[in-house]
Amino acid sequence: MKYTSDDFAKELKSKNIRLSHQRLKVLEYLSQNHIHPTADQIYTSLVKEIPTLSRTTVYSTLGALAEAGMVRMINIEDHEIRYDINVENHGHFKCESCGIIYDFPVDMAHYESEDLKGFKIRDKNVYFKGICPMCLTNKN
Amino acid sequence: MKYTSDDFAKELKSKNIRLSHQRLKVLEYLSQNHIHPTADQIYTSLVKEIPTLSRTTVYSTLGALAEAGMVRMINIEDHEIRYDINVENHGHFKCESCGIIYDFPVDMAHYESEDLKGFKIRDKNVYFKGICPMCLTNKN
DNA sequence: AATTATATTGTAATCGTTACAACTTAGAAA
DNA sequence: TTTCTAAGTTGTAACGATTACAATATAATT
Numbered sequence: 001m002k003y004t005s006d007d008f009a010k011e012l013k014s015k016n017i018r019l020s021h022q023r024l025k026v027l028e029y030l031s032q033n034h035i036h037p038t039a040d041q042i043y044t045s046l047v048k049e050i051p052t053l054s055r056t057t058v059y060s061t062l063g064a065l066a067e068a069g070m071v072r073m074i075n076i077e078d079h080e081i082r083y084d085i086n087v088e089n090h091g092h093f094k095c096e097s098c099g100i101i102y103d104f105p106v107d108m109a110h111y112e113s114e115d116l117k118g119f120k121i122r123d124k125n126v127y128f129k130g131i132c133p134m135c136l137t138n139k140n
Numbered sequence: 141m142k143y144t145s146d147d148f149a150k151e152l153k154s155k156n157i158r159l160s161h162q163r164l165k166v167l168e169y170l171s172q173n174h175i176h177p178t179a180d181q182i183y184t185s186l187v188k189e190i191p192t193l194s195r196t197t198v199y200s201t202l203g204a205l206a207e208a209g210m211v212r213m214i215n216i217e218d219h220e221i222r223y224d225i226n227v228e229n230h231g232h233f234k235c236e237s238c239g240i241i242y243d244f245p246v247d248m249a250h251y252e253s254e255d256l257k258g259f260k261i262r263d264k265n266v267y268f269k270g271i272c273p274m275c276l277t278n279k280n
Numbered sequence: 281a282a283t284t285a286t287a288t289t290g291t292a293a294t295c296g297t298t299a300c301a302a303c304t305t306a307g308a309a310a
Numbered sequence: 311t312t313t314c315t316a317a318g319t320t321g322t323a324a325c326g327a328t329t330a331c332a333a334t335a336t337a338a339t340t
Binding site for chain 2: 073075076077078079080081091093096102104105106110113115116118119120121122123124125126127128129130131132133136
């Protein structure tokens with residue numbers, strides 16, 4: 001669990017990513033809002049505190065953090081990337097009614113396929129789609 | 141294995157999708173080119189035989205076929221949808237060097253999590269990213 | 281405090297996909 | 311076979327998330 005700006009600052013330093021107010025705020029947002037937000041959601045929320053914030057900054061920050069392995073990019077729909085500060089292996093379930101993305105545990109190690117011998121695997125993803133219990137009971 | 145136009149025609153009929161030259165050609169293309177193509181790849185190839193073909197038709201056809209469960213949409217990158225006529229459960233490995241998408245067997249049943257009790261699952265996806273053996277030996 | 285490499289900003293461009301209206305066709309009914 | 315109509319196709323324009331780029335500002339080192 002990472003909470004303080006100090007922890008983030010140290011982690012950025014160890015990854016050779018320069019410290020900036022914007023980057024800390026993006027990390028803070030992700031650690032406090034486990035909603036798998038889009039870049040735009042992050043921008044819209046942060047611009048209230050940082051009126052000069054630019055969308056481009058949010059995108060480049062997320063790109064840098066993803067490359068450093070501090071955040072994970074989630075591709076479920078083709079028209080939007082979602083971001084997750086939890087980079088441990090886990091699956092995502094996206095409700096097609098309300099759009100909420102739920103986490104669920106997945107043991108990725110079990111899925112090392114024999115057929116991928118010789119492949120260098122950098123990233124593993126599991127996602128399901130369907131309807132969540134809340135929407136099922138609401139008959140949406 | 142589905143090969144003949146006749147088979148496709150029957151399957152379309154059973155799914156209450158109206159038969160058209162364009163739809164048959166899209167199905168034919170997908171069954172003969174297991175390369176997980178983009179809509180644009182399909183368009184570019186088919187427009188040679190059907191000069192009047194429109195991109196919109198390719199998109200709407202693929203949308204209809206996906207809804208009917210005859211093709212699967214693959215979201216790995218946010219900027220493109222790829223299409224697969226193999227709707228059986230299997231995983232995809234995308235090589236980040238050459239872009240080729242490989243299939244590999246996956247027992248999706250194992251991914252059934254206790255934590256998803258109460259969720260109605262409609263679609264399961266597993267994809268990995270990395271470098272394929274061919275690109276590894278070519279030092280790309 | 282000066283320096284310099286890097287980050288931020290705002291605007292414009294990109295590009296896969298979708299919306300829409302006119303035209304055409306598939307398939308059913310007569 | 312001919313007619314009819316709902317549905318499919320086409321082309322153009324719009325959309326929207328993301329990226330490119332150049333000017334400005336900032337972090338961190340000297």
